[in-house]
Amino acid sequence: MQDKILIVEDEPEIADLIETYLKNEDFTVFKFNSAKAALEYINTNQPDLAILDIMLPDMSGFTLCQKIRENHTYPIIMLTAKDEETDKITGLTLGADDYMTKPFRPLELIARVKSQLRRYKKYNLIHSEGEDKNIIIYLDLIMNIKKHECLLNDIPLTLTPTEFLILQILLENKGNVISAEEMFHKIWQDEYYSKSNNTITVHIRHLREKLNDTLDNPKYIKTIWGVGYKIEGE
Numbered sequence: 001m002q003d004k005i006l007i008v009e010d011e012p013e014i015a016d017l018i019e020t021y022l023k024n025e026d027f028t029v030f031k032f033n034s035a036k037a038a039l040e041y042i043n044t045n046q047p048d049l050a051i052l053d054i055m056l057p058d059m060s061g062f063t064l065c066q067k068i069r070e071n072h073t074y075p076i077i078m079l080t081a082k083d084e085e086t087d088k089i090t091g092l093t094l095g096a097d098d099y100m101t102k103p104f105r106p107l108e109l110i111a112r113v114k115s116q117l118r119r120y121k122k123y124n125l126i127h128s129e130g131e132d133k134n135i136i137i138y139l140d141l142i143m144n145i146k147k148h149e150c151l152l153n154d155i156p157l158t159l160t161p162t163e164f165l166i167l168q169i170l171l172e173n174k175g176n177v178i179s180a181e182e183m184f185h186k187i188w189q190d191e192y193y194s195k196s197n198n199t200i201t202v203h204i205r206h207l208r209e210k211l212n213d214t215l216d217n218p219k220y221i222k223t224i225w226g227v228g229y230k231i232e233g234e
C-alpha cells in the first residue's frame, strides 16, 4: 500500500523514532524539521497523512495545520508537548483529526495513524464520486463501482476484475437468484458456456474466501442448490 506520511517535528530523536516505527509498518516517510520545508514539500506532493508538532521553530503547528487545511483534506495528527486541554481543542478546531500528548508510546501513534487512514479512505470512497449509484453499501461491504474499489470492514479487499463483477452483479440483483449460466453471460456476454463449465464456481469460491464467507452459513453469497447464487435483500 505504501501510504505517504509527512512528519514535521524539530526534535530529531522524536522524528527519528516515529520514522522508524512507521517504516516498520511499510509506510513511506517524509520528515521535515521546519514548517517552511514542510510547506514546500506539500506544494508539490500529496501525503496521505500528516503528523505535526505544535512547537516548531519557524511557525506554530496550529498555523501549519490551518495552511494545510486551506487546500487539503488528508488526516492530520498533532503532537502536543503537554496535556493541555486548550491545545487539544485548538488543534481539533483548526482541522486536525487527532492529537497525541508527548511523551507517547510510538505504537499508540501508529495505531492512530492507521485508524485515521482507514476512516479517510472509507470517507473518500463514499463521497468522491458524488453519484450514489456508483456506491453500493451492504452490511460491512462498500463497493465503489466507478473506482473499482471494495472495502470490507473499512479494509480494502483485493478482488480480481471478475470477482469484482460477480459481487457487483449479485449486489445489484439483491434478493434474486442468479444462475451460474446467467452470471457467465453477464460477464463474458456471448462467449461459449457449457453446463460443465465451473468457472463461476471457482470465482465464487475465491470471492467467499476473501469475504470470509463460509459455505454452511454465508453472510454474503448464498448458494441456492441447483439454481444459482444470491445475496439476500435487506
Ligand code: CA
Pocket (backbone or CB within 6 Å): 009, 010, 011, 053, 054, 055, 056
Ligand atoms: Ca518541537
